[in-house]
Amino acid sequence: MNPYLDIVLRSVVVYFFMVIVLRVFGKKELSQLNTADVILILLISNSGQNAMVGNNSSLEGGLVAALVLFTFNHILKKVMYKSKTFNDLVQDKPLILIHDGKIDFKALTKLEISSNELDEVIREHGEENYKAVRLAMMEIDGNISIISGDKNLKQTHCKRKIHKLVGNSNN
Known part of the structure; x- marks a missing residue:
């Protein structure tokens, strides 16, 4: 498989995994920023990076992963804006x-x-x-x-x- 296509697929999987995990753990978890939570964020970002780019530690690999994340985040926000059902699935209500x-x-x-x-x-x-x-x-x-x-x-x-x-x- 093309190494950049592999990064794209891995990045999409990690992105959706993070959306699901944040939805399951809830918005209060997002608002907690004590020392343990900062450490957790740092470790998640490192493990997420490893899961997305695998052995590819090149500049191009990192840029492809970042581009995929920005693109899917943009697409997710557009879909959430247009679909109330999808928005309710991804986000909690006040x-x-x-x-x-x-x-x-x-x-x-x-x-x-x-x-x-x-x-x-x-x-x-x-x-x-x-x-x-x-x-x-x-x-x-x-x-x-x-x-x-x-x-x-x-x-x-x-x-x-x-x-x-x-x-x-x-x-």
């Missing part, structure tokens, strides 16, 4: 965590978000407690958006992503 000061404990349990984590995010958005929150949503990118206030609605979006608290007994 979930309501708090509505009018009432916490949805089923959603928190499903996402494995502790009360301490939720309290932390609420404070980061400038609110004292959940009762002041009109709407809190776990977005598809793993961030939590909060809308608060009475007459003068105030929306904040915290760029810091939530992380699992290590050793927390409230999980």
Whole structure:
């Protein structure tokens, strides 16, 4: 087989494997960036590279693999944009965590978000407690958006992503 065709096929398989794994492990896993997660990302990228290019460590091989990844990412985004069914298969939906000061404990349990984590995010958005929150949503990118206030609605979006608290007994 042509060595570059081999790289193309390997790259496509690795790309789809990563999409499936990220879908299975969920958006909260994407938002966790502690030391262990950074190490995991580095190791995955190294093993992914090895799986894509095999023994070919040439510049051309690396460029072919990168081009395939960019191309398939572009195609995947276009297909997701055009097909709601495919988009729903690949991406999770946003979930309501708090509505009018009432916490949805089923959603928190499903996402494995502790009360301490939720309290932390609420404070980061400038609110004292959940009762002041009109709407809190776990977005598809793993961030939590909060809308608060009475007459003068105030929306904040915290760029810091939530992380699992290590050793927390409230999980």
